[in-house]
Amino acid sequence: MIAAIGLLAILLSAAASVLLIGRAWRQATAPQPDPGRIRGPVQLLLGGAVIAFLALETAILSDNFSLGYVSSNSSTTTPLIFKLAGAWAALEGSIVLWGLVLAVVVYLVARSVRGADRLGLTALSVLGVISLFWFALMATAANPFEVCTKLVGGVCGDTSWLPFVHTVAPVDGVGANPLLQNSILMAIHPPMLYVGYVTFTAPFAFAIAALIRGEQGSVWLERTRRWSVVAWAFLGFGMLLGAWWSYEVLGWGGYWGWDPVENAALLPFLAATAFIHSAVVQRKRGMLQSWNLILVITTFSLTILGTFLTRSGTIISVHSFTQSEVGPILLGFLLVTVLASLALFAMRSHLLGSAPRLDSIASREGVFLLNNLILTVFALAVLMGTIYPIVLEALGRARVSVSAPYYNRILLPTAFLLLMAMGVGPVTPYRLARAGVVWRRIATPIVVGLVAGAVAVTVGVRSIPVVVVVVLGIFVIATIVGEFRRQLSKVEGRRLDRVLRLLRRDSGYWGGQITHTGIALIAIAIAASSGMAARGQVQLVTGESAVVDGYCLVYETSTTRTEPNRQVIGAVLSLRDESCGNEIAILQPVFNSYVRGAVGTPAVHTGLFDDVFVALGGVPGDQVALNVMVFPLMWLLWTGGLIAVAGGMWAIYARKPQRRRVEATVDV
Amino acid sequence: MSDRTRRIVGWGLAIGAIAVMVVGLLPKPAAADPEQRAQSLEQRLACPLCHGQSLAESGSDAAADLKVIIREKIDAGLTDDQILDYFAVRYGDHIVLEPPLLGWGLALWAAPLVAFGVGGWIVWTRRGVVS
Numbered sequence: 001m002i003a004a005i006g007l008l009a010i011l012l013s014a015a016a017s018v019l020l021i022g023r024a025w026r027q028a029t030a031p032q033p034d035p036g037r038i039r040g041p042v043q044l045l046l047g048g049a050v051i052a053f054l055a056l057e058t059a060i061l062s063d064n065f066s067l068g069y070v071s072s073n074s075s076t077t078t079p080l081i082f083k084l085a086g087a088w089a090a091l092e093g094s095i096v097l098w099g100l101v102l103a104v105v106v107y108l109v110a111r112s113v114r115g116a117d118r119l120g121l122t123a124l125s126v127l128g129v130i131s132l133f134w135f136a137l138m139a140t141a142a143n144p145f146e147v148c149t150k151l152v153g154g155v156c157g158d159t160s161w162l163p164f165v166h167t168v169a170p171v172d173g174v175g176a177n178p179l180l181q182n183s184i185l186m187a188i189h190p191p192m193l194y195v196g197y198v199t200f201t202a203p204f205a206f207a208i209a210a211l212i213r214g215e216q217g218s219v220w221l222e223r224t225r226r227w228s229v230v231a232w233a234f235l236g237f238g239m240l241l242g243a244w245w246s247y248e249v250l251g252w253g254g255y256w257g258w259d260p261v262e263n264a265a266l267l268p269f270l271a272a273t274a275f276i277h278s279a280v281v282q283r284k285r286g287m288l289q290s291w292n293l294i295l296v297i298t299t300f301s302l303t304i305l306g307t308f309l310t311r312s313g314t315i316i317s318v319h320s321f322t323q324s325e326v327g328p329i330l331l332g333f334l335l336v337t338v339l340a341s342l343a344l345f346a347m348r349s350h351l352l353g354s355a356p357r358l359d360s361i362a363s364r365e366g367v368f369l370l371n372n373l374i375l376t377v378f379a380l381a382v383l384m385g386t387i388y389p390i391v392l393e394a395l396g397r398a399r400v401s402v403s404a405p406y407y408n409r410i411l412l413p414t415a416f417l418l419l420m421a422m423g424v425g426p427v428t429p430y431r432l433a434r435a436g437v438v439w440r441r442i443a444t445p446i447v448v449g450l451v452a453g454a455v456a457v458t459v460g461v462r463s464i465p466v467v468v469v470v471v472l473g474i475f476v477i478a479t480i481v482g483e484f485r486r487q488l489s490k491v492e493g494r495r496l497d498r499v500l501r502l503l504r505r506d507s508g509y510w511g512g513q514i515t516h517t518g519i520a521l522i523a524i525a526i527a528a529s530s531g532m533a534a535r536g537q538v539q540l541v542t543g544e545s546a547v548v549d550g551y552c553l554v555y556e557t558s559t560t561r562t563e564p565n566r567q568v569i570g571a572v573l574s575l576r577d578e579s580c581g582n583e584i585a586i587l588q589p590v591f592n593s594y595v596r597g598a599v600g601t602p603a604v605h606t607g608l609f610d611d612v613f614v615a616l617g618g619v620p621g622d623q624v625a626l627n628v629m630v631f632p633l634m635w636l637l638w639t640g641g642l643i644a645v646a647g648g649m650w651a652i653y654a655r656k657p658q659r660r661r662v663e664a665t666v667d668v
Numbered sequence: 669m670s671d672r673t674r675r676i677v678g679w680g681l682a683i684g685a686i687a688v689m690v691v692g693l694l695p696k697p698a699a700a701d702p703e704q705r706a707q708s709l710e711q712r713l714a715c716p717l718c719h720g721q722s723l724a725e726s727g728s729d730a731a732a733d734l735k736v737i738i739r740e741k742i743d744a745g746l747t748d749d750q751i752l753d754y755f756a757v758r759y760g761d762h763i764v765l766e767p768p769l770l771g772w773g774l775a776l777w778a779a780p781l782v783a784f785g786v787g788g789w790i791v792w793t794r795r796g797v798v799s
Binding site: 359366369373378383392398399401405410453454458462467471627 | 681685689720722727728761763767772773777779787788
């Protein structure tokens, strides 16, 4: 029953997509466009997506194991929160959530379309094509409502997509993937990324619509500014949660592994970052029209590539929980998207007006171009590094690895250049910057940065890259603070009132500066934690202690407890100061055994200067093997990430002051 | 503070800070320090059994064995490249976590540089004339 409802809802959305393509297109080209004609298909599309998602959740919550998806991703003992999250724990379910987010995007775009908005109507038609693809995929190769028709050894042995056949159900499901049901973070990390991925469909649809209509100017950019920044913020927040999960749960002692699936999220994020910056240049100066279109097409294509890498099983990694025949379909969709978009661009780009030329490299737009160059080159390196092993394998060559040593070596100069641009760019005037003006604004910050570097060296930092990043990161923050104070002196009013008024007056600029502050902190944290981490492996018998990098660990005892869905075996350790005297914390790293396998959870003690990270190296008993790591300044990474995301939110949601905004005073 | 004193203080602080950094960072332990070389090699080699981890990150027994071999090879006087080759021959190319500096691997290393050069050249040639 529930399977039939779900499948019919998906088919409804697919049919509504077809209707939307036709009606939106007809209205866009009609002499008197009537946006009212598209309300029907848009509501059907959203309705179908909501019902499909609710049907899937209902099936999981009611332990309906006659659905193949439910029996392989949930069980009677799975905790409620992980049952709910089970709806997006594997390929088929995650595409249902994907479809729901896309339907919401279509609905919101449709609401913004009023009157003779031909651009918006054309964009809705493009959105219809994209949603048709996803809902058709859901109804065929990635159908979560396939029912079980045969049991083999107590588990589902054969499934049918027809929901009306005679179904059988296993007594219980196998439960959620152990890696997923080990942390609440894993329930929210994927939806954040999906929202980021899917939201970028809106700027893409408007860009394609502008190309189809041969519209000049920045209307499509203005209308999708919010969408782009929201997509960027959610992608960033999703990656931050993923990094945190990797650190707190996976227990290998890191937060970023340059895993192809991590790169899959990083790539559209980098392209979107470049796009957000170059979009400013087009809005302020009318330049880079073609480049912005290319960047939007690139970003959207990279989101599809990301889905393909994550969900096709093409690469085997911690994230590739699923394998299926969806791979070739997604690859085909990617190729069609890239080729069709580029062909359209080639046919239409001559219609775009000739843009004003860059007056001088020494200008705000010059630094924006540098920023775009660095970001796209870095994205290219990550893209090549990610697909190189896959391509070689596909060609039948020997297996190769491209990992941290490659990416880190390219990241280092990239980070240096980006931080410099981040410090200088925001205080550089548009068009033509006189050296004296810029120098006055960055001289003091440079001194502050250098002093910070000297302080780092004095407290014992001996890694040159770490010191360079500290100098540049503090320079960036000092520039922002200096510029803020300079601008604040021109605003009248009482103290806090003035600050808020300034931050709101040009919320795009100041939101960006908040994000830059976060990024500078992240850069310092990444440099410190990768350049100055200490690692040790120790074997302890009960009561014994060991010292690693200034911390003493005492093995007190082992513990075992049984929970409905898992068995937990852990070690109880006392973390003390170097002399093994004062206790700082009790650490309990554990192993969790689930039906589908075991997964370890490290214990982390977060301090002001560093984190002590302890993971089990073996099952604890009279003796325990521990992997101990000490990472400096980890809290700065998470704080910086949250500040960066908050900056994005400020840029789009801060309310402007009542008075009409005057041109930003920073534009000298 | 007058502009003049500010400037003097600023330059003084900057030069002092640079001096502190140079003095603190220059006497780096010789790059030939065998333990440092071993640790850097651990980061460039994969743990053979645990997917996606380097030797440095892995606490497994298999990784521990390989870490011992690295130190033996360093003591025997092999260069870093010779040690990487030694492992590539025995475990397959994929044990080395970075592409080689030849063939297609070289393209992977060169591409970012070439792209940066070409992109920079395009930006440079398209700039207007300063009036």
